[in-house]
Amino acid sequence: xxxxxxxxxxxxxxxxxxxxxxxxxxxxxxxxxxxxxSAKKVIRDKDYAGFIKKENGKLIVTYQNxxxxxxxxxxxxxxxxxxKVQMKQLVTATKKSKAGLIKMQSALQQIKKQLPAxxxxxxxxxxxxxxxxKPTNLKLSQHYLYGKxxxxxxxxxxxxxxxxxxxxxxxxxxGISLLNERNSRTLDRLLATPVKRSEVIYGYLxxxxxxxxxxxxxxxxxxxxxxxxxxxxxxxxxxxxxxxLALVALSMGLFVxxxxxxxxxxxxxxxxxxxxxxxxxxxxPVANMAGWLQVIAHIMPLYYxxxxxxxxxxxQASLSAVMPQFSAILIFLxxxxxxxxxxxxxxxxx
Numbered sequence: 001x002x003x004x005x006x007x008x009x010x011x012x013x014x015x016x017x018x019x020x021x022x023x024x025x026x027x028x029x030x031x032x033x034x035x036x037x038s039a040k041k042v043i044r045d046k047d048y049a050g051f052i053k054k055e056n057g058k059l060i061v062t063y064q065n066x067x068x069x070x071x072x073x074x075x076x077x078x079x080x081x082x083x084k085v086q087m088k089q090l091v092t093a094t095k096k097s098k099a100g101l102i103k104m105q106s107a108l109q110q111i112k113k114q115l116p117a118x119x120x121x122x123x124x125x126x127x128x129x130x131x132x133x134k135p136t137n138l139k140l141s142q143h144y145l146y147g148k149x150x151x152x153x154x155x156x157x158x159x160x161x162x163x164x165x166x167x168x169x170x171x172x173x174x175g176i177s178l179l180n181e182r183n184s185r186t187l188d189r190l191l192a193t194p195v196k197r198s199e200v201i202y203g204y205l206x207x208x209x210x211x212x213x214x215x216x217x218x219x220x221x222x223x224x225x226x227x228x229x230x231x232x233x234x235x236x237x238x239x240x241x242x243x244x245l246a247l248v249a250l251s252m253g254l255f256v257x258x259x260x261x262x263x264x265x266x267x268x269x270x271x272x273x274x275x276x277x278x279x280x281x282x283x284x285p286v287a288n289m290a291g292w293l294q295v296i297a298h299i300m301p302l303y304y305x306x307x308x309x310x311x312x313x314x315x316q317a318s319l320s321a322v323m324p325q326f327s328a329i330l331i332f333l334x335x336x337x338x339x340x341x342x343x344x345x346x347x348x349x350x
Contacts (some may be wrong), residue, residue, distance in 0.1 A: 002167070005288050008049040008070035008077075011042045015054045018088070022081035023052075027073045032204050043145060044316055050074045062143045066314040068156050075142075082140065146232060147312045158229045159309040160282045166219050166242050167249040168274055170212045175253030178204065182257070197344040201337060208250055216246040233312035237319050241312065244329045245305040251336035252301070258343040272290055281306035305326040 006027060012020060013033040020030050030052075033042065039051035049070035052060045060131035061078055065072045146254050147155050165292035190200060219243050231238060256273055260266040280286060280297035289297065297303050311317035319326070 006067075006069050006073065006285075008067075008073045009046075010074060011039075011046065011048045011051040013037070013051075013053045015052055015059070019054075019059070019081055019085055022084040023077050025077060028077045029098065032097065039143070040145060047315070052078070058139045058141050058164045060141045060143070062145065064315070065144045065146045065151060066156065066310065068153050078140070085339075086290075090093045144220065147230060153315075156314075157283060158227065159313045160278070160306045162220065162229065162313075163242070163245055163302055164278050164307040165223070165307050166216050166246050167277070167305065168270075169219065170215060170249040171256075171274055172267075173215070173252040173253075174208050174212065174250045175257040175260070176263050177208065177253050179257045179260055179263060179266055188269070197341050200344060201340045204254060205247070205250065205337070208254075209247060212241050212246040212250050216242045229313065231313050232316040233318070237312050237322075238309060240319070241305060241308045241322070241326060241329070244326065244333065245301065248301045248305075248329055248332045248336065251333055251340060255336050255340050255343055271321075276300070277302035282310060301329060301332045 008028050008029060010023075010028060011031050011033050013036055015032075020032075024030055025260050031046075031048070036053075039053065039060075042048060042051050043062065043064045047064075049064050049067060053060045053062075059078070059082070061074065063074060072260075141151065144151070217239065220239055224231060224235070252273065256269050257266060260269065277300045280293075280300045281302045286294055286297045286303070304325040308317075308322040308329070311322050311325075
């Protein structure tokens with residue numbers, strides 16, 4: 001990922017104006033807090049990439065660390081700012097020392113002129129003041145809300161990969177399973193009964209849905225306890241989002257299988273239906289994409305699923321906070337259920 005267009009928003013409190021001026025740049029924007037508040041609260045409430053606070057001669061920097069690019073920008077900006085401030089203080093101290101030395105030498109010259117030559121020659125030249133002010137050396141303390149100082153890009157992308165794995169496996173297995181039923185004429189025998197098309201779809205969604213939910217739970221728990229995904233939010237909210245995403249993948253798999261005549265053709269739909277979604281799920285920042293690509297991203301179910309999972313896992317968002325994304329996932333579910341009912345007309349007209 002490129003830092004070219006990335007801007008990190010950072011909250012500050014009790015930080016001197018000289019440090020803030022040194023920190024501010026085109027990739028970092030500071031926001032001064034009016035009162036002393038918890039860094040964790042500020043970052044989560046305002047979705048800042050970090051928070052900087054000066055306390056007891058120490059500069060305390062807290063990183064959200066949900067975006068490695070923004071964390072790197074803040075680190076570099078703070079380090080460069082401290083160097084700039086120390087250099088400026090050193091220059092100022094040097095100028096003051098030089099001015100004091102010149103003033104002292106001038107005073108001594110005046111005294112020499114007023115004294116007899118024999119005495120004036122014994123007066124030594126002015127020495128450099130030993131009590132010249134030294135630049136303040138701020139100590140830096142760094143903390144991370146998500147991950148650690150050595151967190152990699154893969155750590156940041158784990159929520160996205162979790163959503164993708166759930167979506168991919170449920171889509172593939174459900175689509176191929178239903179295709180086998182159609183090829184084995186099981187669906188034809190079922191449609192020979194007086195059941196409605198909607199009842200057939202609901203039956204498939206219920207039957208495969210139970211399996212999909214179990215499969216999703218296994219994948220999610222594997223990612224958490226084996227791959228070591230750190231979850232700041234509720235694990236139940238994570239599971240709920242994954243279950244909803246799995247049902248969307250299930251309904252999409254059933255719909256796509258309508259157009260496939262064999263398992264091989266079903267697999268051929270993966271590069272068309274599934275693979276593009278991972279590029280619009282946060283692997284590449286959607287905000288940095290062209291306008292028409294951003295429009296495409298917003299019609300991808302995985303975009304909303306990955307966004308919700310990232311907010312819950314990395315930013316400790318509640319279910320109410322991710323309700324817009326969760327609602328979008330449910331809308332996709334309803335749309336594909338309706339499309340499945342329409343697609344069933346291919347096998348029976350009533």
